[in-house]
Amino acid sequence: MIYLDVPKNEIQYRMRAGAIMNMGSNKTDNGAAMYKRTFFVDWPLLNAHKQTIMKRISVFADTQWQESVSWAESFFINRALKEMSQTVFRVRPWFEPGAWGGQWMKEHIPNLNKDEVNYAWSFELIVPENGIVFESDMNLLELSFDFIMLNDGRNVLGKHADFFGTEFPIRFDFLDTWDGGNLSIQCHPRLPYTREHFGEQITQDETYYILDCKDDAEVFLGFQDDINPDEFKTALEESQDKNIKVDIEKYVQSYNANKHDLFLIPNGTVHSAGKNNLVLEISSTPYIFTFKMYDWLRLDLNGEPRAINIEHAFKNLRFEYKGDYVSDQLISKPGVVNEGEDWILYHLPTHAHHFYDVERVEFKSEITLSTNDSCNVLMLVEGDAIQVKVNGVLQVFQYAETFVIPAAAKEYTLVNNGKDVAKVVKAFIKESIDHLR
Incomplete structure (x- = not known):
């Protein structure tokens, strides 16, 4: 049996180009719809299939390049996966521009395409979408990260393997707003809501570690002490319907950001990273359930409005995370x-x-x-x-x-x-x- 793999970021590029279709479909769709279906249907189905055939695979091949195919016998790949699961590894990151993206990564990370308009994200370790790269005699072979968890997940997770199974639970990624813009005002679902509505085992509890920042950098976090939820919701709905600017700091607190600060963003917390930050987001790893409430009246890089999810957000917001609670409980004290x-x-x-x-x-x-x-x-x-x-x-x-x-x-x-x-x-x-x- 020969297993032919394609990196997941490459799959996304091909979806956006209209070059491939979802499993069981005979037509293309817009990139966002195809990605969502891939995440919830195609990839889980294929991972389940991978588990059933792992021991029968004789050859692994990387088919992302049209002009060549890298391949290796399974004996050597499985031996390498075993060693990685007991020593140290780094996944292959990938980089994406965005509406609020900045210039820090373009200036500081070698070999990135300088012609890209900006870089908003570095997918440092968001393993549903990362690959692991093997090298032999200057030949490279990439496989999806899933294989290390399917082979040796217990080695990787240790005493927590029974709960998380083959899911890797922690994510590291960069949010680059250096000379860029503010992220949307947003929150993530509470745990029961995630399980009931989205079928995920964990939710997205985040932290923002400030790797670098300018003097005017800030983080929006938690509500003002006098927050009126109904008034806030009305302001957001009017903004969405009539394209009216919202005075966000009337409702949401902001804090100066300094290098090595750690801001805590448990589920349901209103938050955003302001411009001129390079944020290391340390988080848990479910799908991107981000409920945007306000996006500063801007369009995405294709000139289209970004999705706003006010109703979802207001079913999850923790309005008790306000005033002094935020500075006392949501800013880590080393x-x-x-x-x-x-x-x-x-x-x-x-x-x-x-x-x-x-x-x-x-x-x-x-x-x-x-x-x-x-x-x-x-x-x-x-x-x-x-x-x-x-x-x-x-x-x-x-x-x-x-x-x-x-x-x-x-x-x-x-x-x-x-x-x-x-x-x-x-x-x-x-x-x-x-x-x-």
Whole structure:
């Protein structure tokens, strides 16, 4: 059996170009409709099929390039997947422009297309859409991320594998508003609503980690103390119907953003990232259930209005997240967990609704950390480069690169390759996730 794979971002490009159709369909549709059907029907169906045939596959092939096909025997791919599930890996990111997109990534990340109008997102680790790339003698072969979870998900997730199964629960992505615009005013569904209406096991509980920002950068978060929900809804509906500008700060609070701040955005929280930020969004990984309420009267890059979901939003908004509650409970207050001669470990507490937690380690030379039988997702957020040593494998990661240490690695060492202090953010699943059960 030969398995022919196509990267999921390539599938999306082909959908937008009208070059392919959904499974079971004999016609194309607009890109957004095809993507939604692919996410909820095609990919889950194909993943279920993949699970049934995994042990029968003899050859894996990457068919994204018209002029050539990279392939490898399954013995070598499965051996590589096993090693990745016990050591360290980085998925292949991909980048997308957007209505509010900025210029930070274009200026700071090598080899990106400088002719693109902007980059709004980097899909650093949104694994329903990422691939993993193998290399041999300068030949590259890409497979969808699903294979590592289908093969060795328990190695990756450790003690949380029974709950999450083959779903990888944590996402890292960049939101670039540097010289761009504000994100829409939005919220995400509460957990019961997600399960009842969308069939997802988890919802999107976010955090915004400020990787970089200008002096005037801000984050919109939570309601003003005197919020009147009916008045707010009327203002939003009039804006949508009559194209009227809304004085958002009459209803929603804003906070100055500073490098290394962590803003907490549990489900139901009204929020937005303001312009002139480079946000590392640390989040959970269901489908993009973002209920936009106000989008600053702008159009998307195709000149079309962006979707507004006021009714969905008002069934989920937490109007009690207002006033002092926001500054007290939704802006993380770092505390020292442990320290040594040239290193210090900070805890950046998340909200009770978040099933994951965040820490930051700052070190001059090197530090060894334990996975505690939980998957660790990390990024170098300050410094030039670090070397990761784990179970005999050595890998180097640059500033702003995301990488994953599976639970089965047990422990790993970070070595600072730069002259200044290195700062690494680490996200991991909390010891108890009973509130999800």
